[in-house]
Amino acid sequence: MIDLDDFDLPDPPAAPFGDDIGNFAQADIDALFGGGEPVAKKKGLRAVLESKVISHERLPMLEVVCDRVVRSFASSMRNMTSDAIDVSLEEVTSARFGEFMNRVLLPAMVGVFKVTEWESYGLITVESGLIYSVVDALLGGRGGNSPTMIDGRGFTPIETSLVSRVLETALRDFGEAFLPIEPISMRLERIETNPRFAAIAATSNICAIATFRVDMDGRGGCFTLVFPYATLEPVRHKLLQRFMGEKSGRDSIWEAHMASEVRKTNVTVNVLLGEKAVPLAELEELQVGQTIAFNNSPDDPLDVACGDIKLAQAQIGQRSGRVAVRLVNDVSRSRKKIV
Template sequence: MADAAETEAPEPEVPENAEGETAEGDELSEEWNSMVGEDGGDSPASAAPERILNQDEIDSLLGFSMSDDEGADKSGIRAIINSALVSYERLPMLEIVFDRLVRLMTTSLRNFTSDNVEVSLDNISSMRFGDYLNSIPLPAILSVFRAKQLDNYGLLTVDSNLIYSIVDVLLGGRRGTSAMRIEGRPYTTIERTLVQRMIEVVLQDAKAAFEPLTEVDFALERIETNPRFAAIARPANAAILVRLRVDMEDRGGRVELLLPYATLEPIRKMLLQQFMGEKFGRDNIWESHLATELWSTRMEVSAVLDEIRMPLGKVMNMKVGDTIYLDAGPESPVELRCGAVPLTKGRMGRLGYNVAVRLGSPLSTRTKKALMRSV
């Protein structure tokens, strides 16, 4: 009976306040595990766990990275801001010109340094002129050059690594050793002179690269080491920036060529072409054939002695035998015409049994153009 009483004994009742404390503790632990706020899972959205972004994901969202490569495509908020700041049309022919510049510079710098030089095109981008001046890594040499036919200026920047590499190569530095770089001092006269010679070689190659498109002479104006003294445009003006990489075995550096859009405006239509020599359907071969046929075309030329004005009624009443008096004598000049186009003037005479006209003046260029349009 005692055993039955023990087995059938009722379980102890849990107080109501104890059940509330247990439920509240479970709820707090659930909130802690799910990392939700004090509002505690009342809505379905708050029930999902929050995810904390790491630094790489934040940089990717903003468009920045610790190893920010200038040649890489920018994304995120930075790309949206940049596209709003500089949004200009693409110039296909400019890419062809700079590809040609890379090939020319590879050959000319090999001859200049008597070393194995490789030039590569990193990227072509658009940016504000003021942003570029602020992004130049110092120390550097900035050369201001003038495009004579375009009547404007450009900027060519040589970074410190390439400066010391060129000096080392030209002065007989040993291969296999990196160029010595001394910070905190200005460039010497020898260093500036050697780099100036290299800049002149690059400008000559740039002239040859633009030559199939148009004739442009790039003349070196001055060399600066402070970007504030190399201002060739307003800070807000847009420009084309071309980054070139020059490698000389284990040495090298960068050359940056900046051309404001105002400089390229006179040849903008040429730069919009898809290929070299595009003329919107014109063909030089057919132009040559057409010119040959035009030169052999027969045309009727009239010799006008004189002109008079008469009423239409008098002209309608003219009969056979009527006489028209002209205000022209034997020595009066005769005007030659092709249709309605006046050609030149001459004097009338006789050559054998034929009436002839001796030309008194050659055809003018304006008359030739008018005659070609009429034909």
């Protein structure tokens, strides 16, 4: 029989966490989850500027404009490429400018455009899939397969020029879709391939972002319009409206109807043959058939009036057996009362 006390056995190894397997020391838990020292909370203005949670201010009219861009841009692309083009609006959201620029996947093209009326700038970004699809379509490539993307090289001048035409078309269609709100003109100024060279706003500035997807016979990609809120500030109150009728406080349909009906209204026009001052006693003695002589000759122009408002001058004559007048000048837009 073997007695274990005769052998010098080593002590069992210590538990890797704490005193035993079932109990973890707080230091071990902190080491496991990366905790330990508490992180100091940001306070004041820095906490607001560096917060990842932003207040999304919905702009209903901007979404309406983007919906109209979908229809017009699809038609423009069909005319440009002669292919079956499907354009859809993916989302209209808000994000900080720096956060959005960090999400741009390279290689990509970033177009910087200027809104002339607002003296402000915006961005239009195009991902690589759409770039190569547009180039392939405009150069006569066959649809159905995604074009081959060549990594490790920049975009050629031909590719940049072809994509510029598409971007200018998208900006023109956006300007036309924005016309019911306010007439604007958007001009593409330059195209960058490095997002750092397209910084038009501070990284903490909030931007409205509209993302569109373009499908071209099984190929395509997305492009995005970026408007810093400072750019949209001149029309922010209009973009917060719910429908087009609020843009000027009136309904254009009723306005046109009222203008049409007013033009059909009948008015009484008087021709003043002459004026003469007579005593009241002489006026009472006038008899039927008596002639009143004026100081006007038959060729003198007469005043044409509506009520007591003078409109024009005319000459008296006869037409088809009836007394008629012929205007000798245009109807004046400056209304003058007849004294």
